[in-house]
Amino acid sequence: MSRTLSVVLRLPAEWRRIEAVREAIGRCLEAVFADEELAGALAMVTAELLENAVKYGKLDPGGVVLSVEEDGGGVTVGVTNAVEAASRHVEALRDRVAWIARFADPADAFVAAMAEVFARGDPDADSGLGLARIAHEGGCTLACDESVPGRVTVRASRAHAEPGAAAPAPS
């Protein structure tokens, strides 16, 4: 059976929009893949990436662009937003993505990020826990793309094995 998953949304960078998008993306994924776990995980990934874009991005008339696409046995969620030149948030984002990639097991990255929160003792401080959650709970590999000046794209990619098929080889 053929199927295509390609969703692109451009939406205002407003927090109140995120929940509706999380629910919608979850329903789309469940309809296409009939996989409740995958749908829930990537709906969470979508929400966490949008939260970061709204929270740390630069207000821009172009809003925030969300893409959810199937590509070669996997699904990639991408969120692009405008950023201030030399934004410290972009540097923090880049560092956090690289930090997570150094863990062989993303569960360890999530625990380590929680350990930072524990040590800091401030539930309101920035932590990067959402990105570690994307890697662990979402089962995603993260990438940060700064190739377009003034914009940053974070992509979260997850392999998706068809029911009954062999799992994709690790990249």
Add this chain to the structure above:
Amino acid sequence: MTLFAHEESRDGAQVVVGARGQDRVALRGVLREPEVGAWLGPLFRKVHDAAVAAQVARVALDLRDLEYGNAAVWKCLVFWLKLAREDAQARYKLVILTARKHRWQEIGMTALRVFGGDRLEVSVEEGAGG
């Protein structure tokens, strides 16, 4: 009941302290405000202080009807565990009630257990709470 009674509705979520007349905090709905830690952290601290003052043995945090919580919610849970573990006056065990249908809870609790030590007990139930 030894905790104070408190109930409030947030955007898409409900928070009840003293739920069911017990030493229980219930979070329901979808909790994903931009600054969750700014109010949930202080609320957890207030519950902790009340539990310490009353020397209760057990405080339940009922998440069974919490459909979704963002990463900021996890930060608040870690914060509460820090309070429970590092306050020498604290005697209570935090019992977190989760529902298997909310897989995000199951996955995250595995990590949270690392920080709970003997102060944390996680109960997983098949059905929703009330």
